[in-house]
Amino acid sequence: MFSYILQRINYTTIVRVLGWFLLIESLFLIFPAAVSLFFGEYSVMWAFVNTFIITLTAGCVMSYGFPNRFNDESMRKREAILITSTVWIVFSAFGMLPFLFSGVLTSVTDAFFETMSGFTTTGASVLCDVESLPRGIVFWRSMCQWIGGMGIILFTLAVLPMLNFKGGVTLFTSEVTGISHERITPRVSQTAKLLWGIYFTLTIVCFAALMLGPMDWFDSICHAMSTVSTGGFSTKSAGLDYWHDYYSYIVIIVFMAICGINFSLIYLIFAKRNFSLMYKNVIIRCYLAFIVVFSLVIFLRLWTMGFCDNIPESLLDSVFDTVSAITSTGFSTYNYERSGQFIFFLLLFLMFFGGMAGSTSGGAKVDRFVVTFKNLRNEIYRVINPNSVRTVRLTNNRSVPREVVDKVLAFLAIYVFVIITVAILLTAFNMPAFDAMFNSLSAISNIGFGYGEITAGASKFSNIPSVCKWVLALEMMVGRLEIFTVLAIFTRGFWIKR
Amino acid sequence: MKIVIAGAGEVGTHLAKMLSDEEQDITIMDTDPSKLAALDDFNLMTYVGTSVSFMDLAAVNVADADLFIACTPLEARNILACSMAGEAGAKRTVARINNSEYMIKVHRDFFKTKRIDHLIYPEYLAAQEIIQALKCTWARNWYELFNGELIIVGVKIRKNSTLVGNHLRQLGQFSNKMHVSAIKRNHETIIPTGRDVIKENDIVYIATTHDYIDDVAEMCGKKKINAKKVLVMGGGPITEQLLEFACDDYDIKVLEPDRKRCQELADKFPNAAIVFGDPRDSDFLEEEGIDDYDAFVGLLDTSEANILGCLMAKEHGISKTIAQVENLNYFNEAEALNIGTIINKKLLASSRIFQILLDSDPENSKSLALQDAEVAEFVVKEGAKIASTEVMNLGLGNNMTIAGMVRDGEGQLVTGRTRFKAGDHVVIFCLQGALREAEKKFKEHKGLLSFLE
Numbered sequence: 001m002f003s004y005i006l007q008r009i010n011y012t013t014i015v016r017v018l019g020w021f022l023l024i025e026s027l028f029l030i031f032p033a034a035v036s037l038f039f040g041e042y043s044v045m046w047a048f049v050n051t052f053i054i055t056l057t058a059g060c061v062m063s064y065g066f067p068n069r070f071n072d073e074s075m076r077k078r079e080a081i082l083i084t085s086t087v088w089i090v091f092s093a094f095g096m097l098p099f100l101f102s103g104v105l106t107s108v109t110d111a112f113f114e115t116m117s118g119f120t121t122t123g124a125s126v127l128c129d130v131e132s133l134p135r136g137i138v139f140w141r142s143m144c145q146w147i148g149g150m151g152i153i154l155f156t157l158a159v160l161p162m163l164n165f166k167g168g169v170t171l172f173t174s175e176v177t178g179i180s181h182e183r184i185t186p187r188v189s190q191t192a193k194l195l196w197g198i199y200f201t202l203t204i205v206c207f208a209a210l211m212l213g214p215m216d217w218f219d220s221i222c223h224a225m226s227t228v229s230t231g232g233f234s235t236k237s238a239g240l241d242y243w244h245d246y247y248s249y250i251v252i253i254v255f256m257a258i259c260g261i262n263f264s265l266i267y268l269i270f271a272k273r274n275f276s277l278m279y280k281n282v283i284i285r286c287y288l289a290f291i292v293v294f295s296l297v298i299f300l301r302l303w304t305m306g307f308c309d310n311i312p313e314s315l316l317d318s319v320f321d322t323v324s325a326i327t328s329t330g331f332s333t334y335n336y337e338r339s340g341q342f343i344f345f346l347l348l349f350l351m352f353f354g355g356m357a358g359s360t361s362g363g364a365k366v367d368r369f370v371v372t373f374k375n376l377r378n379e380i381y382r383v384i385n386p387n388s389v390r391t392v393r394l395t396n397n398r399s400v401p402r403e404v405v406d407k408v409l410a411f412l413a414i415y416v417f418v419i420i421t422v423a424i425l426l427t428a429f430n431m432p433a434f435d436a437m438f439n440s441l442s443a444i445s446n447i448g449f450g451y452g453e454i455t456a457g458a459s460k461f462s463n464i465p466s467v468c469k470w471v472l473a474l475e476m477m478v479g480r481l482e483i484f485t486v487l488a489i490f491t492r493g494f495w496i497k498r
Numbered sequence: 499m500k501i502v503i504a505g506a507g508e509v510g511t512h513l514a515k516m517l518s519d520e521e522q523d524i525t526i527m528d529t530d531p532s533k534l535a536a537l538d539d540f541n542l543m544t545y546v547g548t549s550v551s552f553m554d555l556a557a558v559n560v561a562d563a564d565l566f567i568a569c570t571p572l573e574a575r576n577i578l579a580c581s582m583a584g585e586a587g588a589k590r591t592v593a594r595i596n597n598s599e600y601m602i603k604v605h606r607d608f609f610k611t612k613r614i615d616h617l618i619y620p621e622y623l624a625a626q627e628i629i630q631a632l633k634c635t636w637a638r639n640w641y642e643l644f645n646g647e648l649i650i651v652g653v654k655i656r657k658n659s660t661l662v663g664n665h666l667r668q669l670g671q672f673s674n675k676m677h678v679s680a681i682k683r684n685h686e687t688i689i690p691t692g693r694d695v696i697k698e699n700d701i702v703y704i705a706t707t708h709d710y711i712d713d714v715a716e717m718c719g720k721k722k723i724n725a726k727k728v729l730v731m732g733g734g735p736i737t738e739q740l741l742e743f744a745c746d747d748y749d750i751k752v753l754e755p756d757r758k759r760c761q762e763l764a765d766k767f768p769n770a771a772i773v774f775g776d777p778r779d780s781d782f783l784e785e786e787g788i789d790d791y792d793a794f795v796g797l798l799d800t801s802e803a804n805i806l807g808c809l810m811a812k813e814h815g816i817s818k819t820i821a822q823v824e825n826l827n828y829f830n831e832a833e834a835l836n837i838g839t840i841i842n843k844k845l846l847a848s849s850r851i852f853q854i855l856l857d858s859d860p861e862n863s864k865s866l867a868l869q870d871a872e873v874a875e876f877v878v879k880e881g882a883k884i885a886s887t888e889v890m891n892l893g894l895g896n897n898m899t900i901a902g903m904v905r906d907g908e909g910q911l912v913t914g915r916t917r918f919k920a921g922d923h924v925v926i927f928c929l930q931g932a933l934r935e936a937e938k939k940f941k942e943h944k945g946l947l948s949f950l951e
Binding site for chain 2: 166168169170173183184185186187188190398401
């Protein structure tokens, strides 16, 4: 006979904290309701108001319905991991309600996919014709990305004093991306406030900059939110091509590129005026080098292929696509499928690694590329000098410990493994092998490009089977939380003592 | 408050955790990343670097620090680090030292000029604690303020005490003599109200003044035993301090398993009896006449050996046992095993740091090292909110209590009708994590409305 002893997990704490998160989400819902009111879309406004009431009620019941003393003891590793994973699902479950109430989407699958795609800043959409959508819904899509970009939990840590203790630190480390979770301030709430402060400032500046161009305030704010969060939802089906304005392109390129940089580093560089970090830090150097080199290669390719009838525009296009791919934003200026397999594959490489850890971008992160690459170089060196001891260095005076290098390699392995597993699942639903691989990578790296023949028009995800949508939606979450946190839940030891 | 701690050893780590729980901004630095990794899950920042590097000190932002604590094992490094940090702009610095010579007042000025504001010497504090425990053998803890004007004693209550089974309310007739500030029961410290009952095997913390201390001892059912002959197990740094301060007053015998160390101690303290041998061997203990001793002090490196040694001494009829227990997890167990007084360097050091944090002069009070509570001393300032009303209306909550106060240099107990005046020194007994709350209460000023009254 087998007998199991379950791990002791404090479910009331989880429900309670999730309740707090919902209360915060309900506050965010006020903004799209206001936008709907402004544009006179009253039925959509009621969709948001209803969602607001439902979310608020659920939040109140969950957070104050249980007589549970909240303390250090009640939130340990397991609770924190469960909270981090479930909060994204719960957020999406409530965030999808406006789509359903307003009648924009009729199936729960589509609505959940769209919302999860928003919160994880993927930007993959099942909606074909964005122009015909109510403004409130369009705004909410961008806002989802904006909330998810810096992180739901991080925002909560910044505003809720209740989480400013040990348990909050575990939540912080399981949501913020990166190899090591260096904090810039001693207390986790200060760090969260600082990061959100930078994020908020960048959004405002980006909004103001876009306003100076041809966009109106609504398009500006929506684009600012999806640019800074590196999400990629646009307010037009044609994306930025609708305006076709060099100035807007440049603004968006610059802000995408900035938001692919580690936010702590942005703080040190801009707020602390430590500009030397720009060239001292190996990772930021690598990130910028990627952008420059890949843009040039893509431009040269376009040129030699004879696609260049307008040189400044082609140059801008190459830079735009490179930055959009490396930051996993997924804005596109022209049809990337038509530009040839070579360019497409170059972009694929950028998408795989993505921006810097601690930024809003997705992917496996440049940091991990640098560590892997340097480790590889050492290994090759050791073929000739087997007894030599060499370390992986990221800054001049610090070497990366061996365990961290191991963890990076393990991460990359599992990253590829998840991509392939999901791709196999997708092919089971008659998706061609390459499309399946690409869509899987697009989901886990939170990019949002879709690829394949089953698709038509702007929305490449509307026609795939609903099971695939659920799988892809979950994959986006797994990718956003950098895999380990979510996968830990599926291990036996998480639930069962022996 | 921004606090930088250099050295993630036992004391540093403990301090970092405690202060982080008190909502202070903690940055802790050490050269060994593996030591810092243990602190990853705490609400603080870690930094790999050495405390005597200008670059690393700048990196942890020492210029903005309100307090810099150097507690690496190396004394010279701590002193240098504090000096550097103080020069860089840290408001106050604390160095952990290993040399009692530095504690002498004359030499203090030297350190002051070098920007080292406070010195902590955990071994010295431990030795003082032991001497105190030997003086009052009936008490487990003894906390003295203002040269003994106000005393807080921790006593284990046995069946024979008249306090057992009484509601605290019923003890009202003693309220001018004593105040039960806290009760430690089943590993938990509670701040009692009038409805609480003192039970057998509780450890109660009683605030009293010097005049009534004998009454308190009697009520607790304790007899005073004069400990003169002390057997010390282990000859480490605490023993050395103990010998230095108590050699003349007590008849001390030290049992040390290392011959070289024995030689060193014998050279240094010709008056003390130093015996070479393994103190864990009961035959050896009997040979050394353990039955004749009044007190037994376990100061070996391992907590386990000290606890077991004390138990062995108890079997031999020694009434007062003192054990050094560095492992905090054993603390409660050791207390439950009826070991008279438990010495823990970490708690002593952190308790002293708390005093420094609260701006009080750490020199005039002896610290009480408790695991989950702190005794803090505040001075009532002119116009403070706390002085605006009577104590019973202050709404202190259930995690702190006012143990007593010193007014015009005289210790007094506090009743519900007491009203504080500016200049009073108030002693607060608060549970861990409530210190900041208490601090707020005392720093807060009267609102505009009450000012108009």
